[in-house]
Amino acid sequence: MSAARPPEGARTAARKGEGYPVSTPLLELRNVVKRFGQGAGVVQALDRVSLQVARGETLGLVGESGCGKSTVAKVAMRLLEVDEGQVVLDGADLTRARQAELKPYRARLQMVFQDPHSSLNPRASVGRLLEEPLIVHRRGNARERREQVQAMMARVGLRPEMAERYPHEFSGGQRQRIGIARALMLRPDLVICDEAVSALDVSIRAQVINLLLDLREEFQVSYLFISHDLSIVRHVADRVAVMYLGQVVELAPRDSLWREPLHPYTRALIAAIPSTQPRGEQPPARALLSGDLPSPLAPPAGCRFHTRCPQAQPRCSREAPEFSELAPSHWVACHFA
Secondary structure (H helix, E strand, O other): OOOOOOOOOOOOOOOOOOOOOOOOOOEEEEEEEEEEHHHHOOEEEEEEOOOOEOOOOEEEOOOOOOHHHHHHHOOOOOOOOEEEEEEEEEEEEEOOOOOOHHHHHHHHHHEEOOOOOOOOOOOOOOHHHHHHHHOOOOOOOOOHHHHHHHHHHHHHHOOOHHHOHHHHOHHHHHHHHHHHHHHOOOOOOOOEEEOOOOOOOOHHHHHHHHHHHHHHHHOOEEEEEEOOHHHHHHOOOEEEEEEEEOEEEEEEEEEHHHOOOOOHHHHHHOOOOOOOOOOOHHHOOOOOOOOOOOOOOOOOOOOOOOOOOOOHHHHHOOOOOOEEEEEOEEEEEEOOO
16 A cells, blocks of 8 residues: 655644544435436436534545535535435434524534635625624624634634735635634534645645644534545544545545555555655555546446446446445445455
């Protein structure tokens, strides 16, 4: 297995990733289906996706571009409506709730977007951006809100006197700190990080990762951490879910997944992580994937991965594998795992 390291300076998560009981999940997606388009142009972006995030847990969600990771985030936030299935927050079914009914739950579920430039209103000062959630949810008076804004700016590494500046006056890393601060202003139970560090320079990526880890412990917040970078996910997540073409194909505690990945797609993703070992000491290379991701307009029959799988058999093209628990807390969808 290729060695994986976080960006230089990033700390590993405090937990060891040896399993996380999700008997009372904070966030749960139950058999969620999401389609886009009409007629012959229908894309089933999510196909019976089920995920759970426990209190205090970081669930990593990985996969290639176009596999449905960001759609999961938007469905969980109710930015997109599901076609089938349920979205449940702390036991409350939010799937068909009206917008007015969602307001108290919005405060408990926040999001950090990938692009800190486009996700911040360029016409509002940073102080106004951070105060707005407090205004919408009627938290405190003007003086109390201003104090909370200044305290949160200091907590994420920004000088409080910068509150009068506008987003374009900050660097990319600083703008993402503003996005993180805004997400935490209401003290949510869960924050969805959708590629939250992928748009940042490598030199500051580790700083933001460390900030997220510190804030998780300080605010006792859960994360759904979405990324295509497995080396980062390995160091922040307690459990990891692997998506392929709109489906979850493997779900396991972090260390179990890296120690013994059961799905051929997961093995290929891990093998593709650049090794940090000297050339002569690197383990034998595993075969990487060939071919491109199939079109979501016409996904392959049976197992969706069989067109790229090095161990595919005739059964794989005919029969979709069940998502089964083959080891404690280790689930996989593969006929030959």
